[in-house]
Amino acid sequence: MSTSPNKKININKRYSLIFVVIAVLVFSFLYAAGLFGNKDVTAQDFVNLQQSAKPYFGFRRAHAKGVCLQGEFIANGALAPFSQSSLFQAGSNTFTGRFSIAGNNPLAPDLAAPVRSFALSFTTTDGEHWRTGMNTPPVVAVRTPEAFFEQLTALSPDPATGKPDPSKIKAFFQAHPESATFNHWKQQYQATSSFATEQYHSINAFYLIDAKGQRRAARWAAVPQATDKQPENAIANAGPDALQLELAARLAQQPVKFDLMFTLANQTDDETDPTVLWPDDREQVNAGTLVITQWQAQQDGTCNGITFDPLVLPKGIEATKDPILNARGAAYAESYRRRAKETLLQQTNQPQQGAH
Amino acid sequence: MAKITEFPASAKFMHWLSALLIISMLFLGVSMIQSLATWQHTALQLHKSIGALVLVLVLIRLINRLFMQIPALPADLSAMQRFAAKASHIVLYALMLVIPLSGWLMQNAAGLTVSPFGILNLPSLIPANIKAYAVFRELHGLLTWSLFAVIVLHISAALHHGLIRQDSVLQSMLFRFKNK
Numbered sequence: 158m159s160t161s162p163n164k165k166i167n168i169n170k171r172y173s174l175i176f177v178v179i180a181v182l183v184f185s186f187l188y189a190a191g192l193f194g195n196k197d198v199t200a201q202d203f204v205n206l207q208q209s210a211k212p213y214f215g216f217r218r219a220h221a222k223g224v225c226l227q228g229e230f231i232a233n234g235a236l237a238p239f240s241q242s243s244l245f246q247a248g249s250n251t252f253t254g255r256f257s258i259a260g261n262n263p264l265a266p267d268l269a270a271p272v273r274s275f276a277l278s279f280t281t282t283d284g285e286h287w288r289t290g291m292n293t294p295p296v297v298a299v300r301t302p303e304a305f306f307e308q309l310t311a312l313s314p315d316p317a318t319g320k321p322d323p324s325k326i327k328a329f330f331q332a333h334p335e336s337a338t339f340n341h342w343k344q345q346y347q348a349t350s351s352f353a354t355e356q357y358h359s360i361n362a363f364y365l366i367d368a369k370g371q372r373r374a375a376r377w378a379a380v381p382q383a384t385d386k387q388p389e390n391a392i393a394n395a396g397p398d399a400l401q402l403e404l405a406a407r408l409a410q411q412p413v414k415f416d417l418m419f420t421l422a423n424q425t426d427d428e429t430d431p432t433v434l435w436p437d438d439r440e441q442v443n444a445g446t447l448v449i450t451q452w453q454a455q456q457d458g459t460c461n462g463i464t465f466d467p468l469v470l471p472k473g474i475e476a477t478k479d480p481i482l483n484a485r486g487a488a489y490a491e492s493y494r495r496r497a498k499e500t501l502l503q504q505t506n507q508p509q510q511g512a513h
Numbered sequence: 514m515a516k517i518t519e520f521p522a523s524a525k526f527m528h529w530l531s532a533l534l535i536i537s538m539l540f541l542g543v544s545m546i547q548s549l550a551t552w553q554h555t556a557l558q559l560h561k562s563i564g565a566l567v568l569v570l571v572l573i574r575l576i577n578r579l580f581m582q583i584p585a586l587p588a589d590l591s592a593m594q595r596f597a598a599k600a601s602h603i604v605l606y607a608l609m610l611v612i613p614l615s616g617w618l619m620q621n622a623a624g625l626t627v628s629p630f631g632i633l634n635l636p637s638l639i640p641a642n643i644k645a646y647a648v649f650r651e652l653h654g655l656l657t658w659s660l661f662a663v664i665v666l667h668i669s670a671a672l673h674h675g676l677i678r679q680d681s682v683l684q685s686m687l688f689r690f691k692n693k
Contacts, residue, residue, distance in 0.1 A: 171676040179669055186661055190543035199547040284626050284634040302549040462643035463624055468554050472631070476554055484549035486557060491546070493623070494650050501647035 198306045200487035206309050208261055214499040214506040216263045218492040220274055223257025224401050225458030232445035236419055239373055240365040242473030243281050245444055253278045255460040256352040267400035268389050275357040275379050276465035285471035291357035291379055297431045298336035302484035335432040350391040351403050353383045353413040361482035362428035364475040374428035379415035379447060404452055413449040429479045464493040517584045519685040527574050534567050539661055565629035568613035584685045601666055608660040619649035
């Protein structure tokens, strides 16, 4: 082989070509992985904001305080014509559940939280999974994850005062008129003295898929059967774990029951908008009874390893294109990844007493 | 025995199919773990399904490899280059096996079943356990970055053979459309 000047130039061009190919590949991968930043709000941004500067290691980044539940869902078969899931055929399936309060602090006083939650996880004998996290408000304030991020930012404590800035909160809600239904709920909502006497809502709508594959949008709610509803000041002196103590005392007497009520949408209802309530005259189907029989402390409890990602759905329920619903998957996964790693490494970050 | 200069068509086909699927999966994987967009849920389902497909594909390729004659490396390659070629291929195969498997295990550790394309439920290999989830989730990520690094090496080497050395190595994996 001779090495004429032409040949040398040719080889240099070839090296350059290889360099460009590899550089483009590496650069685009790093870009996709977010190493040069991301113009959109990411799951990591959300979890960073939710956990605040001092995360509680090993705990969920949202709804950090709660208790594990065991129970069963006794389906009456009334929803079976609308959903092919075996869960809704007449019969029973056990579940692992969780009652929790909103916030990132696993030691927060129960009665201080503005929102309470009831989450369920089912695994059927045919290997299907259903997870749902239901909250006391029936709607959320905004329609998109970007707006939800703004809302959380506005509600976050100001670093200077340690308290949320009322002017920022006001500005946020003024800029988001779609929050009217949420704010109306908030004004009329009266917290009760028990997890067992609250009503919990799926918030987002989902599609029920029947045996023929036809779909119908629906929301669901856990409606309490307990009739001893009292305002929360009945347990105001019971300490920071007032709701957990009340639940333990109640379960020692009898199971806690809820009806699992489905509301079916009409053609005119927008199933992708979690800020609006559907009219009261929509068809309601009582799918059966949720019967809670036992509770456990969460850290070693059966619910600790479960992330109640509402996008984990069985055949017979499908996600809609609701942007808030679809944003939950990646955010729940990021929170789960962080606390799983901390649990594995046995990292602790003992909160300072009195800091919250 | 006739000297083999290229890979059999079956091996070429599976190689390029794997390349397409794996590189798509790498980009999809690192994007979807950040994304709050409405495509994220669908992407996640697709990621799990294609992961299962890649696992099946790599098993078939390994079996295929045991029974096929493969072209020899050029005689003028240094011992170092021969070693690098062999080692990088072993690492590629190992990662193509272990990454989908770690994905499957992390789903099981989270208490979930993998259902490729909704056709069947893969068996759960381990019970739900948050510490096991941490192990397999972190492995899935670390091994993915390792795979990307080895793929970059693999492509660089292939282009070096094809464009600089201009030997038979890259040619042996390309489809030729001869009109004779």
